[in-house]
Amino acid sequence: MDxxxxxxxxxxxxxxxxxxxxxxxxxxxVATKIAYEIKELVDLGxxxxxxxxxxxxxxxxxxKEMDRTTADYMGMLATCINALALQDSLENIGVMTRVQTAIEMKEVAEPYIRRxxxxxxxxxxxVIFAAGTGNPYFSTDTTAALRAAEIEADAILLAKKVDGVYDKDPHKYADAVKFEKLSYIEVLEKGLQVMDSTATSLCMDNDIPIIVFGLDEPNNIKKVMLGENIGTIVSKISK
Structure with missing residues (x-):
């Protein structure tokens, strides 16, 4: 076994x-395709x-007329819809899945309980964590960092539509340079769009590496897990 x-x-x-x-x-x-990629990880243990x-x-x-708090709660509900959709796609291919929400809605999902x-x-x-942190003004990036720290995850896998972190938008600039490794401090100082600053700081404080990679390429999630050098790794040391 690898x-x-x-x-x-x-x-x-x-x-x-x-x-x-x-x-x-x-x-x-697309949800089914993502579910199969997750299943590969589960099958690996x-x-x-x-x-x-x-x-x-x-x-x-x-x-401007909409209250920020109301808008954020609406966004939290949107994440619950997506979480249930992903759960359904996973269970359709035989992967046991639970959705836990930061806002209690016990008829459709479990409340978030760390243990x-x-x-x-x-x-x-x-386990799919939905409804953000349960608080407005915090993004789902911050949710991922917070829950990763709470469940003692070894890393955050950040799946994006680009194959890593660049110094500028590669869709707009042909000369954009891709980083293989970055430190948390470099991400914050350069203002790179990896995760928001709150999430990046939380990862830095808890020493949780962030692996940024493209989701469109087949088997990329599995490649990351097996240590292949794809995407960009954000950690304490960039060298």
Whole structure:
């Protein structure tokens, strides 16, 4: 059996990743593809937690007239919809999954309880953390960092539409340079769009490496777990 680099991980997916080419809503073919990639990890014996954003359903305030707190709560509900969709896709292919929410909605998901979440992981169940932290003004990036620290994850796998971290947008600039390794401090000082500053600082304080990679390439999640040098690694030391 191949040697795993990480035993327990937090997978952070954007809501847009579930939307596919349509850019809005949920593309269940895409959700199924992601589910199969997660299944590969589970079959390897990796314990997987996941956080999904809600940007494919709700992007926040559409105008200055909307209260920020209300808009953030609406975003939290959007993450719950995505979490249930991903759970359904996983269970359709035989992967035991639990959704835990920071805002209680016991008819559709478990409330977030750290010890229960860790027990699910130990039983090889995927745990999807929804509804953010339960508080406005905190992003799903911060949720991923916080839950990763709480469940003692070995790393955060940050799946994006680009294959790593660049010094500028590679979709707009042909001369954009990709970083193989970065330190948390470099990310913060350069203002690189890896995770928001709160999430990056939380990872730095708890020494949780962030591996940024492209989701579109097949088997990339598995490649990361087996230690292949893809994407960008953010950790204490960049050299």
């Amino acid at each position: 040697k795993l680099k990480y035993k327990r991980v937090m997978l952070k997916l954007s809501g847009e990743a579930l939307a596919g080419e349509g850019g809005y809503g949920i593309d269940f073919d 990796v314990e997987v937690g996941a956080v999904v954003g809600g940007g494919n359903i709700w992007r926040g305030r559409n105008g 229960r979440a860790m027990r699910h992981l130990e039983k090889n169940r995927v």
